[in-house]
Structure formats: C-alpha cells, structure tokens
Amino acid sequence: MPESIYKHITDIETSDKEVKVRGWIYRIRKMKDKIFVVLRDATGILQCIGKLEDLSEEAWDNLNEVAIENAIAVKGNAKEDSRAVNNIELVLTDFTIIHKGEVFPIAKDQSKEFMLDNTHLFVRSYKSTNIMKVKSNVLRAAREWFYDNKFYEVTPPILTGSACEGGSTLFDLKYFDQKAYLSQSVQLYLEALIYSLEKVYAITPSFRAEKMRTKRHINEFWHIEGEEAFVDFEGNMKIQEELVAFIVQYVLENNKKELKELERDTSFLEQIEAPFKKITYEEAINTLNENGHKLKWDDDIKTEEERDLSNLIGEPFFVTMYPSAHKPFYVKINEKDPRWCYSADLMAPEGFGEIITGGQREDVLKTLVERIIEEGWSPEDYEWYIDLRKYGSVYHSGFGLGAERLTWWLCGLDTIQETQPFPRTRNRVYP
RNA sequence: GCCACCAUAGCUCAGUCCGGUGGAGCAAUUGACUGUUAAUCAAUCGGUCGUAGGUUCGAAUCCUACUGGUGGCGCCA
Numbered sequence: 469m470p471e472s473i474y475k476h477i478t479d480i481e482t483s484d485k486e487v488k489v490r491g492w493i494y495r496i497r498k499m500k501d502k503i504f505v506v507l508r509d510a511t512g513i514l515q516c517i518g519k520l521e522d523l524s525e526e527a528w529d530n531l532n533e534v535a536i537e538n539a540i541a542v543k544g545n546a547k548e549d550s551r552a553v554n555n556i557e558l559v560l561t562d563f564t565i566i567h568k569g570e571v572f573p574i575a576k577d578q579s580k581e582f583m584l585d586n587t588h589l590f591v592r593s594y595k596s597t598n599i600m601k602v603k604s605n606v607l608r609a610a611r612e613w614f615y616d617n618k619f620y621e622v623t624p625p626i627l628t629g630s631a632c633e634g635g636s637t638l639f640d641l642k643y644f645d646q647k648a649y650l651s652q653s654v655q656l657y658l659e660a661l662i663y664s665l666e667k668v669y670a671i672t673p674s675f676r677a678e679k680m681r682t683k684r685h686i687n688e689f690w691h692i693e694g695e696e697a698f699v700d701f702e703g704n705m706k707i708q709e710e711l712v713a714f715i716v717q718y719v720l721e722n723n724k725k726e727l728k729e730l731e732r733d734t735s736f737l738e739q740i741e742a743p744f745k746k747i748t749y750e751e752a753i754n755t756l757n758e759n760g761h762k763l764k765w766d767d768d769i770k771t772e773e774e775r776d777l778s779n780l781i782g783e784p785f786f787v788t789m790y791p792s793a794h795k796p797f798y799v800k801i802n803e804k805d806p807r808w809c810y811s812a813d814l815m816a817p818e819g820f821g822e823i824i825t826g827g828q829r830e831d832v833l834k835t836l837v838e839r840i841i842e843e844g845w846s847p848e849d850y851e852w853y854i855d856l857r858k859y860g861s862v863y864h865s866g867f868g869l870g871a872e873r874l875t876w877w878l879c880g881l882d883t884i885q886e887t888q889p890f891p892r893t894r895n896r897v898y899p
Numbered sequence: 900g901c902c903a904c905c906a907u908a909g910c911u912c913a914g915u916c917c918g919g920u921g922g923a924g925c926a927a928u929u930g931a932c933u934g935u936u937a938a939u940c941a942a943u944c945g946g947u948c949g950u951a952g953g954u955u956c957g958a959a960u961c962c963u964a965c966u967g968g969u970g971g972c973g974c975c976a
Contacts, residue, residue: 497935499933500931501932502935504938535927552934576910578910579968580970581967676975676976684975771974868976869976872976896968
C-alpha cells in the first residue's frame with residue numbers, strides 16, 4: 469500500500485510536530501482570535517485549535533469559513549492537553565479546505581423518519597460507525613473460524629428458481645421470460661456442494677418479504693450459513709456453539725472501544741464459552757408455564773415467550789427437538805418418535821432471542837418426497853434437490869446464522885435496523 | 900395482513916380536547932466574545948399547518964376520504 473503523508477487520528481502522538489491530518493469537521497466553535505475544530509476521520513476525533521497569531525491570513529480565513537461536515541486538511545503540532553477530548557490537542561499551523569459544500573442537514577434532534585430518509589448521511593454518525601466496525605469483525609471472525617476449521621467458502625446463487633422457506637415470504641422478479649426469486653437461504657445449494665467439498669459455508673444476503681415491522685426483522689439480511697457432510701444433530705450444535713463463542717471473543721477483544729462508546733455492558737458476553745446449554749422444546753414450554761405462560765405441546769414459541777425464555781435462562785442456549793409440524797420439509801424427522809424432528813434454534817440471552825436455526829437434513833429419498841407433498845409443494849419444482857438423495861446420499865447437517873441478529877445482540881442495540889447501514893424495511897428501499 | 904399512533908419553519912416540537920390575526924428551541928445570516936467541550940450573548944431571516952373535500956360568519960384546531968410515515972403483532976435469522 470502506498471504510504472500517506474497524512475496520519476490517522478488514533479496514530480497521533482503528543483510529541484508529533486507538523487503532523488498532517490485530514491477528515492471532516494465534527495464540531496466547530498468560533499471565537500474572536502481562536503477557533504476550536506473537532507476533526508473526525510475513520511479512526512476517531514481530535515480537537516484542533518487555530519489561533520489568529522499562529523496562522524497565515526489565508527489559513528485563518530479558511531478556518532472562519534468552514535462548517536460541520538466540511539472536508540478539510542490540517543497541519544499542526546500535537547500536545548497533551550487535559551481540556552481536549554482524549555487529552556490530546558493539535559495546535560494548527562495550517563488549515564486548508566478540501567470541500568466546503570452546503571449546510572449539513574443532520575443536526576442535534578432527528579426523528580426516526582428523518583433519520584431514515586437521510587441514511588446516506590446518517591452513516592457518518594459516531595454510533596453508526598461504531599456498529600459497522602463491530603459488524604465488520606463479526607464477519608471477519610466468522611470467516612476466520614471457518615478457515616481454521618477447514619471449511620471452504622462457496623458462492624451459491626442469490627437468484628433462484630425455487631423457494632426454500634415458503635412462498636408467502638418470497639420476493640419474485642422477472643428473469644427474462646421466466647419467473648425467479650431472491651434467495652431466502654442458500655441452504656439447498658450448500659447441501660449440493662457437500663458432496664464434493666464436505667465442509668462448506670457461505671456469507672450471502674437473504675431476502676424475506678415478511679410484511680412485519682418489529683425490532684428483530686429486516687427484509688434484507690446477511691446470512692452466515694454452514695453445511696457439513698457426516699455430521700449429525702449433536703455435532704452440528706457443537707459447530708454452532710464454537711463458532712458463536714469464537715465470534716463473541718473476537719469482538720470483545722477487538723472492539724473494546726466501540727462497545728464502550730455504544731455503552732454496551734459486556735459482563736454477560738464475557739462469561740460466554742462453549743458448550744452452550746441445551747433444553748428441549750418440551751422443557752422450554754414447561755419453563756415458560758412455570759413462569760406464567762399457558763402453552764401446550766405443539767404451540768409456537770412466539771416473540772413474547774421467546775423474549776421471556778431468553779431473559780430467564782441468562783446465557784446462550786439451544787432449544788432442541790421441535791415438533792415436526794413446525795419445521796420445513798428438509799428437516800430430518802426422528803424415526804423413533806416422528807412427533808419431533810432434528811431441528812434446533814440457538815437463542816441469545818438478555819431478551820434478544822433467536823440468532824440461528826439449524827439441524828440435521830432429511831437424507832432419505834422417500835421421506836423427503838413425502839414431506840414435500842405434505843407441505844403442498846410439487847416435487848417437480850425440487851427435482852434437483854431430490855436428486856441429491858439418489859447418488860451416494862449421506863447424513864449431513866447445517867445452520868443459518870443471522871449476521872445482523874448477532875451484531876444486534878453484541879452491540880446491545882434497540883433495533884436490528886441499526887445494524888444495517890441501509891436497512892430494507894416494509895416501507896423503505898430508498899436510499 | 901391486523902391493531903394503534905403521527906403529519907405545523909431546514910430540524911425537534913408546543914398550539915388541536917374547548918374554532919377567533921401561527922409560537923419556542925436548534926440550524927442559517929449579521930454582530931459581540933476572556934480555552935471552547937453539540938460554547939455563550941444580542942439581533943435578523945424563516946410557514947399554502949401532508950393533500951382534497953365538507954361543516955361554519957370564521958378551521959392548524961371539528962367531520963370524511965386519500966397519501967406518506969412510525970410503533971406493535973402473526974413470522975423468522
């Protein structure tokens with residue numbers, strides 16, 4: 469990489485003389501013979517002071533002209549100063565304008581609506597920047613873990629001709645003269661790829677046309693999906709808990725500054741280590757009923773119940789052995805007791821709830837076809853998928869982790885929308 | 900898809916219940932200023948009250964429809 473003559477803010481030391489920095493104006497306070505400028509770059513903020521007596525006439529004029537979010541370049545001498553943020557201040561010797569521009573529209577008070585209309589500018593905010601830095605490490609840690617554990621990263625299609633999760637939540641589109649859909653999950657394609665690579669993963673966008681407005685849903689999210697041959701239900705949970713524990717550790721180590729600035733209390737996160745607690749669906753229901761709920765076998769664990777359960781248990785945990793009727797056709801049914809199937813959800817504590825669904829896949833041709841028909845689909849639409857069970861079918865398992873769900877929990881945010889720089893929600897596909 | 904709520908200055912809101920000449924703070928502009936921490940002080944600028952109808956002597960305010968948006972739920976990652 470070519471070396472820059474400019475330093476980044478967090479690299480500046482108090483002994484630096486005539487150091488050059490560039491970025492955007494975060495705050496500015498003008499007085500008669502001195503002006504304080506708080507400069508922002510990708511790494512942090514820095515208070516600069518420009519004094520009339522230290523600057524050329526041109527530099528002083530420039531300094532008087534600028535406003536919030538103008539792009540600037542400065543030169544100055546650093547010194548320790550307890551009156552400045554982070555106890556460091558730059559005494560300016562030069563000040564140039566890169567771009568002055570118009571009045572920045574985002575000020576102290578914003579409504580949610582105004583903020584979402586101006587997402588393209590709001591991404592500059594401190595909070596948004598910190599969240600994106602955490603999310604970057606969530607994705608990086610996931611890739612590192614998969615690499616260390618000999619998984620291959622693959623690139624399955626996002627445009628597809630067949631549904632995975634169900635028709636009502638599918639975005640359809642015109643594909644030349646055919647109909648196509650945006651992927652809801654690349655799981656079925658990963659299942660095809662285990663027959664050559666055995667251990668595969670993909671990080672791709674997934675789309676769900678759910679017309680709902682909640683703190684935990686966005687219509688476009690990034691899906692971290694893994695699939696492995698010769699792995700059963702239990703082995704699959706082991707992969708998930710090790711992956712998640714690794715990501716949690718990675719973020720705790722590498723995003724201390726960001727988590728602190730997001731005012732995240734990390735005491736819960738610090739205790740997390742694999743293996744995670746496992747409770748059956750039945751135990752989950754009993755626990756809930758002991759705490760005021762009234763659920764029967766086969767009832768869904770809904771938002772409120774899931775939140776209560778997540779708060780009650782106080783550590784990450786799997787809910788296992790779900791009733792078969794709740795789960796899609798590809799989930800393997802228990803041969804001895806077909807009432808339940810090999811599917812598990814991983815729940816985050818502190819009320820955040822589900823972040824992964826995973827399980828063992830149906831590997832028997834006959835059962836798979838029956839399940840597809842039972843669900844009202846037509847086997848012809850899934851011919852290629854059914855084919856996978858004809859040529860050396862083996863037991864295998866996989867899972868899908870929501871990158872935003874995980875980031876939402878790690879950052880301890882109010883809504884999951886905050887984890888996407890440009891969240892796609894019911895009413896918003898712009899900007 | 901269902902339920903609730905909102906729309907007034909560039910931004911955040913008060914004013915609506917109980918109709919009678921549209922307000923504040925921030926931003927912007929101008930000036931003052933002693934090391935400020937989203938500085939302070941003074942002045943100035945800024946509005947077809949979401950749109951269309953209706954009631955009324957008179958509507959931001961009451962009624963109807965529409966449009967846009969926000970929160971919650973069914974679902975799921």
